[in-house]
Every structure is written in structure tokens, then in C-alpha cells.
Amino acid sequence: MDADDTRNRVLQAAGKIFAESGYELGTVREICEQAGANIAAVNYYFGDKKSLYLAACVEAQCVREGAVPMPEWPPGTPPAQRLRDFIHTFLRRLLEEERPAWHRQLMLREMATPTEACSQVVEDYIRPMALVLRGIVEELLPAGTSEVDAFLIGFSVVAQCLFYHINQPIASRLMGTDEYGRLTIDKLTEHITRFSLAALGYAAPLTRPAGQAEFVSHERAH
Amino acid sequence: MDADDTRNRVLQAAGKIFAESGYELGTVREICEQAGANIAAVNYYFGDKKSLYLAACVEAQCVREGAVPMPEWPPGTPPAQRLRDFIHTFLRRLLEEERPAWHRQLMLREMATPTEACSQVVEDYIRPMALVLRGIVEELLPAGTSEVDAFLIGFSVVAQCLFYHINQPIASRLMGTDEYGRLTIDKLTEHITRFSLAALGYAAPLTRPAGQAEFVSHERAH
DNA sequence: GCACGATTGAAACAAACGTTTGAATAACTG
DNA sequence: CAGTTATTCAAACGTTTGTTTCAATCGTGC
Incomplete structure (x- = not known):
């Protein structure tokens, strides 16, 4: 069994469940069940539930x-x-x-x-x-x-x-x-x-037909 | 002890705590402690936690x-x-x-x-x-x-x-x-x-000085 | 004052939760 | 192969939660 695989499965399941249910309602047991992992994996790979959540957020942002x-x-x-x-x-x-x-x-x-x-x-x-x-x-x-x-x-x-x-x-x-x-x-x-x-001032107002010059020539006071 | 008073105290405490902590983290025990009421009051006056939350939302909206x-x-x-x-x-x-x-x-x-x-x-x-x-x-x-x-x-x-x-x-x-x-x-x-x-088109664009005619006279194509 | 209904309180229940524990198993290295 | 480390597992722990129960007390009307 590949360590990265278990960790990643837990992380993906966590992301999904936290996204659906939020932090409080998403439980460690449900996450591990969906990941096909034992409940102790959370502590082993992430330390605690909170850190798992943080890891999921970081992953979401990067992706x-x-x-x-x-x-x-x-x-x-x-x-x-x-x-x-x-x-x-x-x-x-x-x-x-x-x-x-x-x-x-x-x-x-x-x-x-x-x-x-x-x-x-x-x-x-x-x-x-x-x-x-x-x-x-x-x-x-x-x-x-x-x-x-x-x-x-x-x-x-x-x-x-x-x-x-x-x-x-x-x-x-x-x-x-x-x-x-x-x-x-x-x-x-x-x-x-x-x-x-x-x-x-760079486009015609929405009350004017859009067909009119869409990009208004605009001189800047520099 | 006035019945409306207890019910209202529980409702006010619930609104405050739900607002601060949300539904899941806000607990019935904390609400009743803050309201100076017994925990059975939630069931008695509102039926359950969820209905208490709903009542708090309705109250918030009306107020x-x-x-x-x-x-x-x-x-x-x-x-x-x-x-x-x-x-x-x-x-x-x-x-x-x-x-x-x-x-x-x-x-x-x-x-x-x-x-x-x-x-x-x-x-x-x-x-x-x-x-x-x-x-x-x-x-x-x-x-x-x-x-x-x-x-x-x-x-x-x-x-x-x-x-x-x-x-x-x-x-x-x-x-x-x-x-x-x-x-x-x-x-x-x-x-x-x-x-x-x-x-x-009812005001000068933000790139023009606000001092210009702020309300543009606007003819509507009726 | 009495009967009845309303209200309150303490204790208990059952379930759920995150976390921990320690043993078993698997994997790795020399 | 043996020793060590890594990984997994089942059971357990301690706490918390919403809800329920039932008796005691209070309030009201006749």
C-alpha cells in the first residue's frame, strides 16, 4: 500500500465532504470511510481534523x-x-x-x-x-x-x-x-x-444600444 | 415568572449565540445558561433546536x-x-x-x-x-x-x-x-x-469630475 | 382551598464525536 | 533473514450534544 495513496485518498475525500457539509458536519469517520482508510489515518497523516481541513483548503487553492x-x-x-x-x-x-x-x-x-x-x-x-x-x-x-x-x-x-x-x-x-x-x-x-x-466612461451606458462605439475613445488627463 | 419572559430570554440568547457561532457550534446548553433558563425550556417553548433557530431568524428579519x-x-x-x-x-x-x-x-x-x-x-x-x-x-x-x-x-x-x-x-x-x-x-x-x-447613463462617469452635472438629463425612448 | 394546567428543574439517556492506544501487519534496509 | 521503521487496525476513552423523562412547583380559575 502506497503511503502517498492513502494520504491522498483521505485528503480528496476530506475536500469533498468539507465542501459539501462544512467543517463541523463533515466527520472524520465519514471521511475515512469514503477514503477506504482507518480512522487513525487522520492523526497519522495530518495530526488532527483541523489540520486536515487546512490541507484541503491549501490543495483547493493551488488546484x-x-x-x-x-x-x-x-x-x-x-x-x-x-x-x-x-x-x-x-x-x-x-x-x-x-x-x-x-x-x-x-x-x-x-x-x-x-x-x-x-x-x-x-x-x-x-x-x-x-x-x-x-x-x-x-x-x-x-x-x-x-x-x-x-x-x-x-x-x-x-x-x-x-x-x-x-x-x-x-x-x-x-x-x-x-x-x-x-x-x-x-x-x-x-x-x-x-x-x-x-x-x-470607457463604454456606452447600458441605456444606449450596445452597437454604438463600445470602447469610447478616452483621453486621460495625465 | 412570566412565560413570555422565559421564552423571549431564550430566543434572544439563541439569536446572539447563533449569530456569533452559527447553528452547529451554538449549543442548547450555552443558550439556556445565558438565558438563565433550564435546558428543557427549548423543547417546551420551541420543540427542538432547529425550530429555535428558525424562530431566531424570523425574529431577526422582522426586527x-x-x-x-x-x-x-x-x-x-x-x-x-x-x-x-x-x-x-x-x-x-x-x-x-x-x-x-x-x-x-x-x-x-x-x-x-x-x-x-x-x-x-x-x-x-x-x-x-x-x-x-x-x-x-x-x-x-x-x-x-x-x-x-x-x-x-x-x-x-x-x-x-x-x-x-x-x-x-x-x-x-x-x-x-x-x-x-x-x-x-x-x-x-x-x-x-x-x-x-x-x-x-444617468451620471457622469467616475473618470470625470463629480462636480459636472451629476444627474445627466436623460431622454427615454418611450 | 382544590383541581387542573402551565412551567421549571435535575437527572438520565443514547448517540456521536475527535482522539488515543497498543498490537498487528507491512515495508524497507543491511 | 533479522531488525527497524512505517502503516494500519480495532477497541477504547472521555467529552459533548440534543433530547427525554417525570416529579416538583407555580399559576389560574372556580
Whole structure:
């Protein structure tokens, strides 16, 4: 029996069960049963339940980041385009179905109700993206924009993406399950990008036909 | 000993503890100890723990709605102004400190990680606001706007408000605790209103000085 | 004051949980 | 092959939890 195999089986089962049921309701016995391992394996390989949970969160973060990497833009890429790509990437990380599904679901749980154990993991997940977005926003804004306003604008963009991740049950209910289920990542990307760029003056407002010049030529007061 | 008093003491203690610790970690023993009641009181007054939780959620919803009522607008109030008031009210419900604090915190928990027991309570909390917002958005949009787009626009507005409710720990960390702590509900109202109205063409984009005509005269294609 | 229903309290129950223990088994190395 | 280390297992431990039980006490109405 391969040691890495047992450890990994427990970790995968743990991720799945913690993602479905959360930390408290997910039990060590259930995890080990599903992993085909003895209950003492948790103590042997991870030390205790809490450390197993942390290991699962770290695994989820690594896999998710690796599966949907942040794009690399050639120099001179307009910030509006980079914003679109950022939103698309972020939405893919948040919403894209993957097999197995637990990585995304576990990160969702951790973001919705943070545990002390994984606050650093979540921050490691979020901060690189926050830095990318910050760079984009700074290029979109005129010089002299306050730091607070820049943050608020970034939050407004991120909030729209997170909404479909965190509030999916409520949104689905308000909109109707069928209609909501037809929303695609591309559709949401287009909407959020346009809403945000319009707010910043880089796209026509949503009350104007989208066929009009979508990217408004915009001179920056440098 | 007044029966309503014991029942109410248990309910208040439960709300507080469920808000702080969640359903699983909040124990019947701790609740009864804090309420100065015997453990059998839960079965006697509420039936079981789950029903006690439901009663606490219902209480939180009623109190919260009562404390921050949705405004009533005189006929002819411009939709942009109504949107501002809506956002302000919503933010107050989400963010405004109140004593005791558990009503808001419990609704936050329920919205972040919905339980089966309270999905109807949350919907009862959200749906009236969704209807108000929908009315406002429909007046802001040109005739012929698809229902899906109207929903997405409403979600974009709501998402920005919810962000400061649900993602407060992360946002605080990215922005710095001091800076974040200085954000007021009025400041957020101004930002979210302007971002949203600019996206819809009713305000100058955020890249233009706010001093310019803040409410853009807007003719609707009716 | 009495009867009845409401309320409260202490003790107990049964189940579940994370963790530990120590022996058995398997794997590895010289 | 023997010794050592690694891994696995079943049983047990101690604690906690929601719930139940039933008697005692309290409150109310006639």
C-alpha cells in the first residue's frame, strides 16, 4: 500500500465532504470511510481534523489557481481589455464547473464564512488578483484619484463577480431556475465588463444600444 | 415568572449565540445558561433546536425590516433619486450597527451559507427589496430591454451593496483596517449610486469630475 | 382551598464525536 | 533473514450534544 495513496485518498475525500457539509458536519469517520482508510489515518497523516481541513483548503487553492491562470498581457494591451480578461478569469475561477467539484466549493465556503484556520489561504488566493485589478484600475483612472476611490471602484467590479458565486441560490430563485441556468460565463463577463467600463466612461451606458462605439475613445488627463 | 419572559430570554440568547457561532457550534446548553433558563425550556417553548433557530431568524428579519423601513416616495420622484434611497436603505440594513447586534449578524450568516430551514425567511427578506429595485430599474431602462438584462443590472447594484456585508474581512484586509473603518454608509451610498447611475447613463462617469452635472438629463425612448 | 394546567428543574439517556492506544501487519534496509 | 521503521487496525476513552423523562412547583380559575 502506497503511503502517498492513502494520504491522498483521505485528503480528496476530506475536500469533498468539507465542501459539501462544512467543517463541523463533515466527520472524520465519514471521511475515512469514503477514503477506504482507518480512522487513525487522520492523526497519522495530518495530526488532527483541523489540520486536515487546512490541507484541503491549501490543495483547493493551488488546484484552482493552476486550472485557471491569470492571463499575461503583451505590453500595450489597453486596460479596458485587461479588465475584460480579468473579469473573465475571475468568473471562471468562481463559476466554472470542474471535476472534481470540491475545490471550488470549498473556496466558496471559506469565502462565505471564513475560519481562522484558512484566513491566510483565502488571502493568498485573493491578494494576487487584487493586485492585478488594482493595476488595471489605476490605468483607467485619472491621476489624482484618491486611493480610497480606487479601492471602491475595484470593489465594485469584484462584487459583481462574487455575487454569482456566493448568492447563487437567492439569485436563481429571484430570476427563475431556468433563466438563471442559461447564464453563461461569457454572458456575465460581457455584462459586468460593460457595466463597469460604462461607469468609468470607457463604454456606452447600458441605456444606449450596445452597437454604438463600445470602447469610447478616452483621453486621460495625465 | 412570566412565560413570555422565559421564552423571549431564550430566543434572544439563541439569536446572539447563533449569530456569533452559527447553528452547529451554538449549543442548547450555552443558550439556556445565558438565558438563565433550564435546558428543557427549548423543547417546551420551541420543540427542538432547529425550530429555535428558525424562530431566531424570523425574529431577526422582522426586527431588521422594522428598524430600517423601505422609504415611500411621493409620486413623480425621479428613479435616480429612488435608486439612491434604495441603496442607502439596503446598506443601512446590511451595515448599520444596532443594539443588540445579532439580528444583522444572523441574517448575514444565513445569506452567506443558507440553511434549508431558513431559505423561506431569507427570501421573504430579499424579495420585497428585489421588487422595489426592479421597479426602479425598469424606469431607468429603455423600453424593449430584455428581462435578463434588467435582472443583471439589478444584480450589479445589489452585488455592490452585499459586498461590504459579506466580504468585510477580506476587504478590510486588502484596504487596511483603519482606512476601511473610515468608510461610512453615506460614502458607500454615494459611490455605489454614482457607479451604477454612470453605468446606466444617468451620471457622469467616475473618470470625470463629480462636480459636472451629476444627474445627466436623460431622454427615454418611450 | 382544590383541581387542573402551565412551567421549571435535575437527572438520565443514547448517540456521536475527535482522539488515543497498543498490537498487528507491512515495508524497507543491511 | 533479522531488525527497524512505517502503516494500519480495532477497541477504547472521555467529552459533548440534543433530547427525554417525570416529579416538583407555580399559576389560574372556580
